[in-house]
Amino acid sequence: MTNNIKAITKYRPSLTASNIQWIVETAKNTHPLTPEAxxxxxxxxxFLTKIGNNTLTPxxxxxxxxxxxxxxALGEGLESSKAVTAGTLEKxxxxxxxxxxxxxxxxxxxxxxxxxxxxxRYLNGLMGKEEMAEFERQEFTDFNQ
Numbered sequence: 383m384t385n386n387i388k389a390i391t392k393y394r395p396s397l398t399a400s401n402i403q404w405i406v407e408t409a410k411n412t413h414p415l416t417p418e419a420x421x422x423x424x425x426x427x428x429f430l431t432k433i434g435n436n437t438l439t440p441x442x443x444x445x446x447x448x449x450x451x452x453x454x455a456l457g458e459g460l461e462s463s464k465a466v467t468a469g470t471l472e473k474x475x476x477x478x479x480x481x482x483x484x485x486x487x488x489x490x491x492x493x494x495x496x497x498x499x500x501x502x503r504y505l506n507g508l509m510g511k512e513e514m515a516e517f518e519r520q521e522f523t524d525f526n527q
Contacts, residue, residue, distance in 0.1 A: 477502035
């Protein structure tokens, strides 16, 4: 019997939050949205939320003092101005905020905001039994992959 399972090779780059933000924004601006762009958004957008909520710790820190005229020095002010506003909210309050945004304008929500809105619905009994079972099945499946 021949095993036809094909392995998918994945890599772990070291990126700053601003690098990840740029990649996600670039992927979101791809028209039409390709499967590759969607995949990048689906993987990296949750990282941005976790970084903003301080629930993801950096792999490591490099202490350097950039030159005043370097690109990195110029970008420092820009990076701090793009801070994710969700970082100042408690997780449950942020989920509720995502849920309210989803109710008002679902098309404007990011994948992370939609997932957080679903989490809020689940935790607050706003799902039917079938929907709740599907949510639990999906969460359990994602957890084990």
